[in-house]
Amino acid sequence: MKKGLLIIISGPSGVGKGTIREYFMKDESLNLTYSISMTTRAPRAGEVNNVDYIFTDKAEFERQIKAGKLLEWAEFVGNYYGTPLEQVEKLRNEGKNVVLEIEVQGATQVREKCPDAITIFIIPPTMEELEKRIRGRKSEPEEVIQQRLAKAALEMKQISDYKYVVCNDDPELAADVIGLIVKRNSK
Numbered sequence: 001m002k003k004g005l006l007i008i009i010s011g012p013s014g015v016g017k018g019t020i021r022e023y024f025m026k027d028e029s030l031n032l033t034y035s036i037s038m039t040t041r042a043p044r045a046g047e048v049n050n051v052d053y054i055f056t057d058k059a060e061f062e063r064q065i066k067a068g069k070l071l072e073w074a075e076f077v078g079n080y081y082g083t084p085l086e087q088v089e090k091l092r093n094e095g096k097n098v099v100l101e102i103e104v105q106g107a108t109q110v111r112e113k114c115p116d117a118i119t120i121f122i123i124p125p126t127m128e129e130l131e132k133r134i135r136g137r138k139s140e141p142e143e144v145i146q147q148r149l150a151k152a153a154l155e156m157k158q159i160s161d162y163k164y165v166v167c168n169d170d171p172e173l174a175a176d177v178i179g180l181i182v183k184r185n186s187k
């Protein structure tokens with residue numbers, strides 16, 4: 001069986017990666033599966049353990065790092081985020097195309113370990129619109145919003161590390177473009 005693709009969706013916090021994902025994951029012809037990340041961040045209202053994230057504590061996360069169980073990991077605005085390696089390998093070996101939705105430090109690590117990964121960077125129409133989206137989500141206090149915005153400006157500088165850049169103005173259109181990228185790379 002042909003091994004599934006590894007698809008990295010990255011871009012600044014609040015750009016709409018999760019929103020776009022909800023659209024393109026519905027297209028069964030793309031044969032996609034989402035890699036659930038592990039994080040030490042507290043769940044937001046409505047987030048479910050083992051669905052949105054595997055929520056854990058710092059000690060357990062550090063054990064996972066030490067045991068080599070993460071494909072990549074990063075510290076982002078005071079919390080750890082990482083991709084469990086075993087699940088990604090298992091799914092790819094079953095022929096599924098695996099989607100990672102991760103920030104830029106993690107994407108760099110995956111690119112080094114898996115040079116054939118498909119890398120897609122999502123950008124906002126403007127930085128003002130990005131700020132509007134982060135604020136509109138109402139999920140973080142002002143201090144964290146400021147940290148995420150500062151981080152976003154740095155993350156945008158890494159745009160040229162990615163093979164594909166997709167602007168999220170209309171999320172359905174952005175999802176269609178990602179679907180096309182997956183189809184082209186599945187041939």
Ligand SMILES: Nc1ncnc2c1ncn2[C@@H]1O[C@H](COP(=O)(O)OP(=O)(O)OP(=O)(O)O)[C@@H](O)[C@H]1O
Nearest residue numbers: 013014015016017018019133136137168169170171
């Ligand atoms: N094209 C769009 N136009 C307007 N609002 C959008 C668009 N895409 C997403 N949003 C809104 O922006 C906010 C952030 O979106 P979302 O949570 O999907 O971003 P994200 O990139 O996954 O964030 P994070 O990386 O922090 O998890 C949400 O409130 C979402 O509804």
Ligand SMILES: Nc1nc2c(ncn2[C@@H]2O[C@H](COP(=O)(O)O)[C@@H](O)[C@H]2O)c(=O)[nH]1
Nearest residue numbers: 013037073074076081082083101102103106
């Ligand atoms: N390097 C990784 N980054 C990840 C992972 N899972 C999510 N993320 C990214 O972290 C930021 C913040 O996420 P939030 O849910 O707190 O808003 C965002 O850019 C995510 O895409 C991961 O496994 N590794």
